[in-house]
Every structure is written in structure tokens, then in C-alpha cells.
Amino acid sequence: MLITITNVLQANELQQFREHLDRADWQSGVKTAGSLARNVKHNQQLDDSQEPAISLGNHILKTLSCHPAFISAALPDRIYPPKFNRYSENETYGAHIDGALMQIPTTHLTLRTDLSATLFLTEPDEYEGGELTIETQYGPQRVKLPAGDMVLYPSTSLHSVSPVSKGVRIASFFWIQSMVRDIQQREMLFNLDSSVQVLTTELGAVHPETVRLSGLYHNLLRQWATPS
Amino acid sequence: MLITITNVLQANELQQFREHLDRADWQSGVKTAGSLARNVKHNQQLDDSQEPAISLGNHILKTLSCHPAFISAALPDRIYPPKFNRYSENETYGAHIDGALMQIPTTHLTLRTDLSATLFLTEPDEYEGGELTIETQYGPQRVKLPAGDMVLYPSTSLHSVSPVSKGVRIASFFWIQSMVRDIQQREMLFNLDSSVQVLTTELGAVHPETVRLSGLYHNLLRQWATPS
Amino acid sequence: MLITITNVLQANELQQFREHLDRADWQSGVKTAGSLARNVKHNQQLDDSQEPAISLGNHILKTLSCHPAFISAALPDRIYPPKFNRYSENETYGAHIDGALMQIPTTHLTLRTDLSATLFLTEPDEYEGGELTIETQYGPQRVKLPAGDMVLYPSTSLHSVSPVSKGVRIASFFWIQSMVRDIQQREMLFNLDSSVQVLTTELGAVHPETVRLSGLYHNLLRQWATPS
Amino acid sequence: MLITITNVLQANELQQFREHLDRADWQSGVKTAGSLARNVKHNQQLDDSQEPAISLGNHILKTLSCHPAFISAALPDRIYPPKFNRYSENETYGAHIDGALMQIPTTHLTLRTDLSATLFLTEPDEYEGGELTIETQYGPQRVKLPAGDMVLYPSTSLHSVSPVSKGVRIASFFWIQSMVRDIQQREMLFNLDSSVQVLTTELGAVHPETVRLSGLYHNLLRQWATPS
Amino acid sequence: MLITITNVLQANELQQFREHLDRADWQSGVKTAGSLARNVKHNQQLDDSQEPAISLGNHILKTLSCHPAFISAALPDRIYPPKFNRYSENETYGAHIDGALMQIPTTHLTLRTDLSATLFLTEPDEYEGGELTIETQYGPQRVKLPAGDMVLYPSTSLHSVSPVSKGVRIASFFWIQSMVRDIQQREMLFNLDSSVQVLTTELGAVHPETVRLSGLYHNLLRQWATPS
Amino acid sequence: MLITITNVLQANELQQFREHLDRADWQSGVKTAGSLARNVKHNQQLDDSQEPAISLGNHILKTLSCHPAFISAALPDRIYPPKFNRYSENETYGAHIDGALMQIPTTHLTLRTDLSATLFLTEPDEYEGGELTIETQYGPQRVKLPAGDMVLYPSTSLHSVSPVSKGVRIASFFWIQSMVRDIQQREMLFNLDSSVQVLTTELGAVHPETVRLSGLYHNLLRQWATPS
């Protein structure tokens, strides 16, 4: 499932983000690469345990916690504290599959990476190349969004960031453990939720079919969701 | 799930059934009881491998094969050839749970008993007592239907036929393996199917929500059904 | 599964509850209703974040935490802090299905509503009407218990509180996430636990079948339970 | 999963197919449309119970039964006897989701539609429009293949055939019940099978990792496959 | 699960088997080996499509079809027609895992190999070496049984036949698809069945706990069994 | 799965453990036995809520938290604070199955006992008897390891400690809830992890099959793991 969520950050928030990020101390991404990633990762990252990564990350988490489209699509259980990376000219991240389990920093909690998220922080015309490329059952899908927009994609997929040939690409990225592990079940719930909303408008909230289908939504969710 | 299906057999069919059954050779039910049932089963049965059991059973099977309410509720995969029993005065069948697996006579096929069915062939005023009593999570449910009506109940339940104190009770009984094993999933499908039918009438067959919910029905069925 | 647990609160506790509740500040239930419930909910509720709701709720939680019948039947994983409602004349709560997921107040924890609980705090002869009505596969079940008794019912069910025509009905209500999500599995465990207890008495704790069936109980629980 | 299998039919076979199909008696597709499809289906179909549909269908089935790529990707359990359709100018089939269960003609067997297949029998330059369009989580995917090539796509997807604006489009279409119902499990098996084949070549058939991974393939298949 | 079933064949049956097998035409086992097995298989086999393999195989199938211990332990759904092999001096079958799916000869049916069976047809003192060695989570288990005895072991295991250093080892081998795929579930059912039998003897068939546990057995079987 | 992990504690750590344990205040094991265990448990235990149990337990937990073989085999989610027991002459612990769920002391957390662990703290030649005996599908397995070594075994198994006939046996024991509940899935992951490591060495970390199989490992883990 490739889900685009637009305007996660507004223009003024983006400007503030950029000010902090342009002044930040970017480090080689190899530092935090696992043994397999070390061979394919050529980019820069912020130190997650320092400012401005902490504050900017918390700002994103707070924004998402009350974002209906994100919640309905992802049914988030745990969100990894957002990380930040930067690709200058010739930098790239080769094809890889994200690890399944991650320790959430400064906690003893483990997160299962059901969904991967990239929140774009530079505009598409600020750099050439740098597409997020996701191998899917339908061939490669290339993603390059306006600053402030976010893409969610299944962490099961092989993906890469193609080389930046000009300019600089800055983004935040993180992972989500969903209360509903299975992608097809999440899709069915998302569709049913949408139907209930349309019928609430068209037929009314107390129409018997609105009530019945709303009950079905919750009973399916009860059968499929595992809050941690 | 206690599902009542009315008028499975019509008056003229019932009359024909009764003519055959009144002339039939009823045998002691102990003959076909398993070791556990032998202690609690006190009734009469027809020999399934002889007429009229074969013809009457086939008539029921043929009727059910094109009965929309039965099909939508039971999603039948295999149906056991209907059997026939008869309770005269003081006869009864004590509390028991039906066996999980049955060999279908004259075949090598096994049937998992997901649903038990009783089709009443005598009218309630022809006998006293003889209720089918099903222990449920909501207490005992007593069932005594007009001739021609059928009840479906989960084969997982402890059930009994209380003693007939006057008159004669004749019924057909059999089991169904459903394509959808889980009772709660069958119920959700049944409700969603009903919603789609109402919306087809109220909003039309090509309304986007009718189409979307019909697709959801089939995708849930695809996820849950196992045809044998 | 409709499970009645008697005497959760004793006479003296009930008296204390009533003293606090009669003095409490009851608010319109619409305040906390979701958009769908708003249309069908006509009752009064206590503010959960204030006394006496907090203390009374904690008292209930503490009582349940060492109540063997409750634990064996519900296998509780998380319990929502008990809420309190009150129906005066003509008040009612129309048919609805409870939401599948709830944020536990003052925590970041989510609770899946597997079971709904109503603990009656007024005696049946203090009011007319006001039955808790649960739509089940076996038809509507009407529940009205002595003060101090509690009913557990599956949160999947459509339920309502019929209008109070005279007097006042006060109750506490809350939800339980069970370690064993599936209702049929919980029932099988409950039955097996009961069998082990009977055999311990009749055959002794070291009889090979007591040991073997006790092991089976724990191995089924291991296969089915997900502690959060 | 969108899987393209090339050259299912060779040039000489295609020529024979075309000779039979051009002489065949094409009927309105509405005849066999269900109540929902009736509104969106505007094409022609062969009568499945007559020649040449029977012979051509059997030829396709026989070809697929020994086609390694098809078998490895689909893990077929049951295949619906191929059907044939024809779109002349302005004909189209609107967006729909295929039914989940189908009775296999002339048998009592039911088939669960896990995969839908379209085998193209006319060349892309013989008609304009007529793309098979599949709505996926990654947006609409348009498919138009050379004659003799086949596409497999998940039957869960909303799909359509866009209007033919010029020429004639002839294809065979059918459904497959897979031994492995879940699409992600089928994909993992397909990838692991490919790895084992590469390692057999690179490291040899008796290399310990070839043996171990081949064993893993079969043990996953054992856990996931349900032959009917 | 390593299950030994003794005396599947009696002395007189064994003698008849040996007479036929000693006269039979044994062929190189490589003929029927898959590409991976070809490297490790060094033994002789009978042609399954000829006598005496057909008659002897049918005899074994008929014996097993009414063997309570075999049925209770394996809950067989499909049994592969027994095959026969022979190891002379220096012959051996290296470590391998059996394929997950097999076409049953002369049918269109597929069998999932849940259990592998070896029925020993020569006495342990007729040959040296030739142990069936099964790698388990508890280390290698070596099996060499009296003629007429059979071992069932999980087809998931890596196993081998160690070289025969003297004499001749003849055995029949085949596979079983169980109605209950999961080995731990089969074990729990087997134990519960044994408990019910003991309690039937010690407490009686109508003792409430015998009835309740017998019902639990059937309800677990209903939840777990998939007849094909 | 019987997994032996050698050298969990080194010689100097063992010496320190022994100094503390020899001075400790050992209590009768009956004190902490459940009602069933009370009949079969005859040994001594440390008070878990006192020193030295707390410090030694924490030392073990810390050692395990960075032990790759333990982590890869057990995929630990929660570990029970290690307990310590001591068997003097004639002491023993009869056959039992460990309880499925345990409250972790001083927390509100529940642990599902997927794996049981025994860490031996006395050398095999310091005592006679005292084997940990695990009933498996392959017969009883007797375990007696050097001091500092640990065995992991499935908590589903019936196990005992045979009587110590001479000397003293001291051990630590505890339980593990795994992120992957099913033992066969854990085994498949363990094998696949080992294959990826071998291929990383033999073919390199960026060889396409190393990358693909590493991705498969993480995708299987994603499908099977439930972090609490």
C-alpha cells in the first residue's frame, strides 16, 4: 500500500524545520548502518539523541497523533522517533529491505516495522534524482513529493533512494508498528471506514445500514487489532 | 447462531413425507449410537441405506441447494445425507455434543460438523415435550417449530431432545460443513450480504458504495472460505 | 458469552457506593458520546477524571483483581477504569455496538474491547424498565441483576438500555481486553479449567489424568494467550 | 501481484485459436452477467458448454499443467475452464471485483478465485483501447500484452477493460484457486524458490545451504499449502 | 512426533510380503529421484505401477484404515500409496527433507506430506546399519524396528538411512496428509483422547466430566481439522 | 527445541556466584509451589525479593541481553527474573508442566512461558542424579551440563529433576516469552538466519541472493513476531 498524506507540515512549519536542519551537524550515514546496509548506504544523518532531531521529531509525532487520515490508514500502535537524512550530490542508498524489529531509543520497547514513512522536507525542484524507488508486485514505483507531504509504504518492500545528481534532498523517515499487522486487512478496514463515512452523510448516522456497517467495522477491528 | 428457516417444505411435500414415514420401518436408535451416545439415546431411526430415507433425504438436499437464505447463512460446503428420527411417548435424547467428523455414507469423504440442522416434520400440537434444547452462552434455548421449518445451530453446543410426554415427534436431522468454519465470520458475512442487498435497493447497484461493499464481501469471503 | 458474577460488591460496599453516588455531580451523557452514539444516548454520567468516580472505580478494579471466577472467565489483560451512569425517568441508550479500541485515560495505552461489563448498583425493584438488552444469535437477552452483581457480555453484540419508566437505575460499566481474544477459545479454557478442578477433588491432584489435563490447559493457554 | 507469463501459446497455436474463434458464434456478455455485473458488462462471450470453447480451453489447461513458471508463481490447486470474450468497437467492461466463489461447470466443485488470468489472443496493434486496468495500492496499472502472453493478477482487485475504440480484442480469461491462499506467502515462496535455483547453480545441489534452504522452502509450503 | 506403531503386519502377512518382495524386480532408486535427491539416493525401489507393489500397498492401506492407534495419532486425510525400497550392502540415502506436495499417482489429487511413515519388513538382525536417522530438536534419533512395526515422523525433519554394511533392509514407506496440519495440535488431541478413554473407564461414560471433556475433544477437532 | 548455550557464565563469574550462593539463606521450595506442584516439589529456593537473588539474577539478564546465540534462538520478548534452586541429597522435583502465564514480580506485567531455561551452577561431578529430564515426542531427554552452560526447552513439555543421590545441585531457572510464539517458526527463522550468515561469508553481503534471503528473513519475522 502506497499512501500519500499531503500537508503533514504547513509552509511555516517547513520553514522552521529548514532553518534548524540547515544549521545542524550532519554525520556520515555509515555510522548507523548495519553490516548489510554499510555497503549500500551513502548519505548523511542527524544524531537522533541530540537537538534539533529530538524537537523536530517530537513535532512530527504530535502532528501525526491527531491526523485522521494517517490514523485511519495506518492504525498506528508504535511510531519510531523520526530520523532525518540528507543526500548531497552523488549520494544514494542502494536497494535494501528494512529490518523487521527495532529497539526504540531510550526505551526497552521493540517496534515491528509494518510501515515505512518518508516525510519530504525539500521541494522536488531543489534537487535532481533522489527518488524513493519502491519495488512492488506491479514494478518499481518512483516517489518524489512536495515538501511537507509524506508517503507510507510497506516495510516488506525492497526500496532505494536513487542518486541525487544535483542539489540537496532532506527528509525525515521513520517506521510504524500498526495495530493491524496484515496489509490487506488494513486496506479492507480503510475502505469500510470510508463507506461508513459516506453513508453517514448520504443516509444519516441512525440509518440501520450505517449502524450495521459501523458495527461490522468495529467487529472486524476487534478481530484483527492487537494493541501492544 | 440459531437460525430458523421457515417453509423449507410446503404443505403438499409434508403430506407426502408423512405418508412415507408413517409406513416406514422404524428401528431402535441405539443401533447407530456411538459408545457415549448409547447411554443417552432413546428414540427410533430409519435405516439410511434404504427407502424411503434415501428419496426423502435427496428431496431435502435438492430443496436446500437452491434456497438463498440457507445458502447465505450456512455457506454450505458439504451436507450429510439427511437422517430421520421419531420420538414416541417417553422417548428422549440426553445432552450430548455431536462428533466433529463424520464419514459420508457410500463415499470416502469426511464431513466436519460445523452446523447441526433439525427439520421438523410433525406439527407442535401433535406432541407434548420433545423440545430441541440447546445449551448456549445465553442459557438453554428451547426450539419447537412448525412442520416444514428448520433450525440450524452450532454443532459445538451441548444439546438434547427433552422427553416426549404425549404423541409422536418426527424430524429429519443432518449436519453441514461450511466453507467458512468460524461462526463469527459467517455472521459478519451474513450481515454484510444483507447490507449490500438493502443498499442495492436503496442506492442502486452501481452506486460506488454498493460496489465497494460488494467487493468487500467477496474479499472477506476469499480470505475466509475453504472449499473442499 | 453472557457471564453473571454475583456479589462483586457486598452490602456494606454498596451502601458506601450509593452514598457517594447520590451526592455526585451527574452530567449529560451526550458530552462523552461519539458522533454516532450522540443520537441514541440519553442518560447521565460521572466525570471520570474527578472524585468519586476515581476512588469507586479503583475499588472495583482492586476487587476484580483477586476474584477467581472473574479471572477464570475473562482472562483479563487490561481493564478500562470503571465509568458510572444513571438513568432517570424516560432516559435510555439506543442500540449500538461498542467501539473496538479505546485509549485508557491518563495513559498512552490502547484497550481492545473484547468484553463489556455492567455492574448493577441499584436494586431491580428501585426502577422499572432499564433492562440491558443484548441482541444475540439466540434472540434478545434481557438482563436486570441485583445490586452488586455484574454481567459480562461480548463487545461484538448490539445492545441497548431500554427506557427507565420509573425510578433511577445506577450502574458502573467498563470494558476488558482479554489475553485470549476469541470467545470460543475462552469458553473452552473455562470448561477445561472447571474439569481440572473437579478431577482434582474427585481423583486427586497427582492422578495422571489430573496432571495431563492441567498440562493441556496450560498448553492451550500458551497457544492462545497474548499478554500485552 | 501482477505476473506476466510470456509465450503461453506459440505462433502456430495462436493461428489455430484465431481460426476457430473467428468462425465462432459470439453471444452478448450480458447473458452470463450477475445482477451487479449486468450494469457494467458490454462485450461478447462464447458459450462455454459448446465447441470451440471446450477444446481451446482444454488446450490452455494442458499447456499450463506443465508450465514451470506458472506453477511456481500460482501454486495452482484448481483452474476454472477458460472462457473467451471479445470486445468490438465501443465495447467495455466497467470496474468490478470478481466473485469470490464459482461453481466449476459440469462438476460439484467450488473454486475460490485467488488469482484472475487474462491470456491475450489478439496483438496490441489489432485494436485501440481495451487495456485491462487493475486498481492497485500503487495506482492503476494498465496491461496490454502481445498475443500468447498471459497476466495473473489478484482477484481481490477492482479492475476493468477500457473501451475498445478501434478493432477487436479477443482474450481468454479464467480464475485460479491457489494451494497458498495468501498473496504475500506466495511471493515469499516464489522468491525462496528462485534463490534455491540460483544457489543450486552457483554452489551446487549438495552444498549445505542449498539443502537447508530447499528444506525451508518445503517446510514453509507444508505450513501454508492446503490442497483441496 | 516420533510414533511407533507395533504389529501393523502379523507374522503370516510378513511372510507373504517377503515371498512377493524377494521375487520382485527391484530397480535403481535414482530413477525416481528428484534433481536434489539424485545426489544422495543410493538404493533400490519397486515400480509402483506394477505388481506386487500395488497389491501389497493396498493391503497396508486397508490394514491402516481400521487401526485405531494409527487413526488417533495421525488423523489421516490422505495416504500416499505405499512404496517399497531395498538397501543392499553399501546402499544408503543421504540426509534430505521430503518434498511438501506430491501428486497421488493415477489421480489428480495432491497430498501434503505432514507425516512420513516407514514400515519395516526385515528384522533388525537381518542387516547391519540401515538405521533411519531423524534429526530432531533433541539431536539425532536412530530408528530400527522389528519387521511389521511402523514409525511415523514429521515430514519437516531432515532424515537419512545410514549405509547398510551387511545384509538387506526392506521397508515400505509413504506419506500422510493429516486432517490436523499442526503437530502440536495433533499431540494435544491425542493426549485429550487418551484422557477421555481413561476417564470413561474410571468414572464412566456418563460422568459429567467424561461428557464435558469428550465435547472439548470434538470442539477442538472442529476448530482444527480440515478434511479435503 | 532443546538448545544448549555454552559458557553463559565464565569461570570467574561462576566462582563469584558460588560464593554468594553458598552463604545464602535457602528456603523450602514448597513455599512457592502452586497447589498442584506442592505434591511433587522437594527442593530449596532463594527468596527472589532479597539479595543475593536480585543481583545475581540481574547479572544473568545483562549477560543474556547481549548474547547473539541466545537472542537468535529465543527471540526474547520478556525474561522472568532468574530464580535459584538447590537440590541436596534425596531432593527432587516430580514431573510437571510449567504454568502458561506468570506475573513478573514487582511489575504489572504478565509473561507467557514459551521457553524454560536452566543455567547450571554446579559441575556434573559435584552431584549424582539430578538430571533435568524432558519428555519429548522422541522419548525422555536427560540433560546435565557443565557449570555456566544453559539449556532452553519448550515450556509445553512435561519435565522433572530426578533425585539427587549424592552431593548438591545448584541452578538458576527462569522463563522466556518469545516474540515468535510458535516453536517451528522460531526454528525456521534460526535456520534461515544461519544460512544468511554463511552466504554473507561465502558469497558476500551484496550478492543478490544474500540480499534476497536477508529480506526474506525480515519479512518472515515481520509476519510472525509480536513485540509486547
Ligand code: NI
Ligand atoms: Ni529503508
Ligand code: NI
Ligand atoms: Ni445431536
Ligand code: NI
Ligand atoms: Ni455500549
Ligand code: NI
Ligand atoms: Ni473481472
Ligand code: NI
Ligand atoms: Ni525421505
Ligand code: NI
Ligand atoms: Ni518446571
